[in-house]
Each structure stands twice: as structure tokens, then as C-alpha cells.
Amino acid sequence: MDLESVAANQEKQKQGLLGRGWSRIKAFPKDIKTRVVEFVSRVKKLGQDDPRRVVHSLKVGFALTLISLFYYYRPLYESFGVSAMWAIMTVVVVFEFSVGATLGKGVNRGLATLLAGALAVGAHQLANLSGRIGEPIVLGFFVFLQAAVSTFARFYPNIKARYDYGLSIFILTFSFISVSGFRDDEILELAYKRSSTILIGGSTCVIISILLFPVWAGEDLHNLIASNLEKLGSFLEGFGDEYFKILEDGSSKEDKSFLQGYKRVLNSKSNEDALANFARWEPGHGRFQFRHPWKQYLKIGALTRQCAYRIESLNEHLNADIQIKAEIRSKIQDTCTKMSLESGKALKELALAIESMVKPFSADVHMEKSKSAAKNLNSLLKSGLWDDKMDLLEVVPVATVASLLIDVINCTEEIAKSVHELASMVNLADVEPTVSPEKPETGQPETVKSSADAKYCASVVIVIDEPSRENGNFSATTMNDCSSRPTTTEV
Numbered sequence: 001m002d003l004e005s006v007a008a009n010q011e012k013q014k015q016g017l018l019g020r021g022w023s024r025i026k027a028f029p030k031d032i033k034t035r036v037v038e039f040v041s042r043v044k045k046l047g048q049d050d051p052r053r054v055v056h057s058l059k060v061g062f063a064l065t066l067i068s069l070f071y072y073y074r075p076l077y078e079s080f081g082v083s084a085m086w087a088i089m090t091v092v093v094v095f096e097f098s099v100g101a102t103l104g105k106g107v108n109r110g111l112a113t114l115l116a117g118a119l120a121v122g123a124h125q126l127a128n129l130s131g132r133i134g135e136p137i138v139l140g141f142f143v144f145l146q147a148a149v150s151t152f153a154r155f156y157p158n159i160k161a162r163y164d165y166g167l168s169i170f171i172l173t174f175s176f177i178s179v180s181g182f183r184d185d186e187i188l189e190l191a192y193k194r195s196s197t198i199l200i201g202g203s204t205c206v207i208i209s210i211l212l213f214p215v216w217a218g219e220d221l222h223n224l225i226a227s228n229l230e231k232l233g234s235f236l237e238g239f240g241d242e243y244f245k246i247l248e249d250g251s252s253k254e255d256k257s258f259l260q261g262y263k264r265v266l267n268s269k270s271n272e273d274a275l276a277n278f279a280r281w282e283p284g285h286g287r288f289q290f291r292h293p294w295k296q297y298l299k300i301g302a303l304t305r306q307c308a309y310r311i312e313s314l315n316e317h318l319n320a321d322i323q324i325k326a327e328i329r330s331k332i333q334d335t336c337t338k339m340s341l342e343s344g345k346a347l348k349e350l351a352l353a354i355e356s357m358v359k360p361f362s363a364d365v366h367m368e369k370s371k372s373a374a375k376n377l378n379s380l381l382k383s384g385l386w387d388d389k390m391d392l393l394e395v396v397p398v399a400t401v402a403s404l405l406i407d408v409i410n411c412t413e414e415i416a417k418s419v420h421e422l423a424s425m426v427n428l429a430d431v432e433p434t435v436s437p438e439k440p441e442t443g444q445p446e447t448v449k450s451s452a453d454a455k456y457c458a459s460v461v462i463v464i465d466e467p468s469r470e471n472g473n474f475s476a477t478t479m480n481d482c483s484s485r486p487t488t489t490e491v
Helices: 003-051 051-065 074-094 100-129 129-153 158-185 187-211 216-249 269-279 292-321 326-356 361-383 391-428
Strands: 446-450 459-462 476-480 483-490
Touching: 003 051, 051 074, 074 100, 074 187, 074 269, 100 129, 100 158, 100 187, 100 216, 100 269, 129 158, 158 187, 216 269, 216 292, 216 326, 216 391, 269 292, 292 391, 326 361, 326 391, 361 391
Parallel strands: none
Antiparallel strands: 446 459, 459 476, 476 483
């Protein structure tokens, strides 16, 4: 009986293994299809996120095909020989996504190749004077000396940021030509061919990168700084209502995407530094001159991240499960909401000013309102939010949020100052609202032109009527090109 049961169990195990193997075989085509579909969808999404990636890939393919003519076209091949391979290698390592990155690498490689080639030829001539025995010793000393000095120079932060690649090519070229020249008597021809092919490859990359659908690192940095400010502004605009609504009834908006945008700002330093470094290499283009103050963008970016760190602390209070008494909440709700809203609007106006390259006068109005609300809140905090009967632990969370909002306003003010400095450096357009010096006759409206909606409308006109006899208020009518329907407001 035992043998029969063991045999039956073994038979069941075999059937189970065969069944699982057969099910896997049947599911294999379906799994392959699923993986192919996922791969295609990822590739499609990668191209849709930034179509410039597809264009860049085509540009690199075109440059390599063009340089390959050195091998395919016999007269060119006879002129350069196997050294034509250096042109292909140059295209592969030099061609980058942006013009600044390509130009920086191209200039580094070209200058390093010329300088290293000239010094290597000079070192070879000096080594020849020392005789056949002393020649390898002198060459070895020169190779050691330049490698040690160049490698040490790469530790300097400023040199590493802009010329690290060039120093690497300098070490490689000098060593290569020096060592090769010891066995090759035609060292001048060797240096000429390799330097020429490298310069041809680098020039091809730079020309194609600039002339065919150029991608400017400076423009990307410009848009990135503006986008980061707008993300912070979106958070602050909705924070006040979101926070106090959660405290009041425990509910919040279903769509919280505007509360998550600031997280991308926290890790943007490396990207900003890289774009600023590439932008310094770029020639003048569009709205940006050659000596554009890219360092000022880095200053604005650093202040923006400091503001984002405080916003991250505010976001933690949204998720905190703390019950606040209505009496405490009612004392600061309006003030905190106004602070958050006005500072958010100020950041968005600063972002719009950077994006449109105009002076940020409209942001100053919101800054003054937020600072006024902050002063009121500060006075309220000093006067005391609680009496002796209240628990201090119930007051601390709300007081912390209020204190963080005051810090955010201070950061926003520093950002505004930096944006004004940028505007003065590059002489941005002045679109401050102005009033016509001509006084209208009685009963005729006075016209004031504003640029608050310059991003969306070609022009905005605010018409201020005479005071009403009934209530003594002014009546302001706003009209713009976006809509022919006027909006009337009493002031």
C-alpha cells in the first residue's frame, strides 16, 4: 500500500509539473505581446513628453552619416586614411542634446586637441635632442608631468565645471601622440591628420546643432525657473482654503495635483546648474544676448528651493490628523488665507514676468497685500491666541502654520528682489500701468491701460467713471481683446 501511494504521489507531481509547463508555454505568446505593447507605449510616451528628443536622434544620425563619407568617398579617405575614424568618434562623444552642451564639448575637444598636439610635437623634438637612449626617458617625464598637472587642475571647481572634458582630451591626446611618435617618424603628419579629423567632426556637430532645430539650454533654464515659481504659486493659492477646510469638516478637494507640483522644485538644483553651465557657451539667440546673466537665474532658483522647503513643511500640516477648536481657527483663518493667496499670486506674477521678460510691477501689489496681512497676523500672535483655559497643544499647530506662512512671504520677497535685479541687468520691457496726463472732462471716463493680462490678451483697458451720486463710489469697467463683454466693479 505504501509503495502504491508513493507511486501515485509521484505520478501526480509529474502531471502537475507537466501541467504548469504547458500553461507557461501557452501563455508565452501572450506575455511576449504584452511586453512588446508596454515597450512601444513607453517609447511613445518618451517621445511625446519632449518631441525634441526624436529630432535630436535624427540629427545625430544625420551627422554620423555625413562624417562617414570620409570612409565611403575615396578621395577623402586617401587624404586622411584611418585617422578619419577620429571624426566619427568625435561626433559620437561631442553631439549633445542642447547647443550649449555640444558647443562646450566641441570647443573643449578642439582646443585641447590643438594644444596637446602642439605640445606633444614640441616634446618629441626635445626628446630627439637627448639621443636614442635618453628619448624615452624625456618623453616619459613629459607624459608624467602633463598628466599630473592636468589631473590636479581638474579638482578646481570652476575648471571642473567648464573644462573637465577638455582636460581629459588634453591628457589623452598628448599621451597618444607622444607615445606614438616614438615609433613613428612622421609625427607631424600624424598630429595633423588626427587634429584635422577631430576639428571636422566637432565643427559638423556644432553646425548641425545650431542650424537644424536648435535646442537652447539658456531658454530651457529660463522656462524652468519660471515654471518652478508657478508651481509654488499654485500651491500657495490653494493652501489656505484647503487647510482650513480640512480643519473645519475633514474634507478637501479631490484633485490635489496643485499640492504636489512643488516637489519637483526640491530636486532641481543639479538640472539648473547643468543648464546654466551649458548656457554660458551659447551665442546670442532670440531674447538672450551672449553675456546674459545666467548666474542670476541660479540665485533665483536657490531662493525658490528655500521657499519650497518651507512649503514642504506646510504640506505636512495638511496631512496631520489634528483637531483644532473653531474659536482658534476663526481668529487666523481669514488672515492666513489672504497671506497664502496673495503670496501665491505674487509668485505667479513673478513667473509670468520672467516668462514674458517684462518688469514684475504687478507682483509688487500682491507682495504689499501679503506683507500687510503678515503684519496683522504677527500682531495677532503677539497679542495671544488663547486664554488660560485653552490647552497650549491645541494652539501650537495653527501657530506653526502661521509662522511658516510668514517665512514663505519673506522668501517670496527675496525672490521678488532677485527678479527685479534680473530685470535691471537685462533691461526688461517696462509695462507698468500708466495714466494719461490729460484730464478728461466732467462726465467723461478716465482711461488707464494695464498689462496684468498681457499673457493672454493683446491689450487691457480699465475705464474709471466719476463718483456715483448715490454712494460716492467709483465705477471701474474693464475691457480686453479676449472678451468684448465688460466687467464693472465699484471702488
